Amino acid sequence: MEGVKIINLPKILDPRGNLSFFENSNQIPFDIKRSYWIYDVPGGEIRGSHAFKTSHEFIIALSGSFDIVLNDGENEEKFSLNRSYYGLYVPNLLWRRIENFSTNSLALIVSNVAYNESDYIRDFDAFKKNRNEVKS
Numbered sequence: 001m002e003g004v005k006i007i008n009l010p011k012i013l014d015p016r017g018n019l020s021f022f023e024n025s026n027q028i029p030f031d032i033k034r035s036y037w038i039y040d041v042p043g044g045e046i047r048g049s050h051a052f053k054t055s056h057e058f059i060i061a062l063s064g065s066f067d068i069v070l071n072d073g074e075n076e077e078k079f080s081l082n083r084s085y086y087g088l089y090v091p092n093l094l095w096r097r098i099e100n101f102s103t104n105s106l107a108l109i110v111s112n113v114a115y116n117e118s119d120y121i122r123d124f125d126a127f128k129k130n131r132n133e134v135k136s
Contacts, residue, residue, distance in 0.1 A: 030112035060087035064105025
């Protein structure tokens with residue numbers, strides 16, 4: 001999947017408890033303009049099911065686990081996140097859904113743009129059309 005990558009974060013080991021972090025443009029390839037988290041997801045529910053025109057995201061499983069399924073309009077790939085010391089970088093123009101949440105999971109998402117409803121593509125056919133137009 002073009003541009004998608006797992007990013008390992010610094011991991012500072014300490015007998016009192018470990019610490020990981022990320023900073024603007026150091027560990028992740030953008031400056032953070034928005035942060036949000038997803039939690040208390042009922043069993044079997046799916047979050048996401050949309051794409052972004054411009055937003056790039058970095059997604060971490062701070063607690064528990066979940067799967068991120070990405071689709072570029074032709075191919076689909078699943079990434080399982082279950083550790084707080086790495087995350088998934090997801091560039092724009094990829095359809096994404098988050099599923100298979102474990103009990104008490106916590107997904108942290110940071111983005112390079114502030115919330116803007118017009119950045120969302122919520123219809124899969126419209127996403128494929130938009131992606132093809134951008135690629136042309």
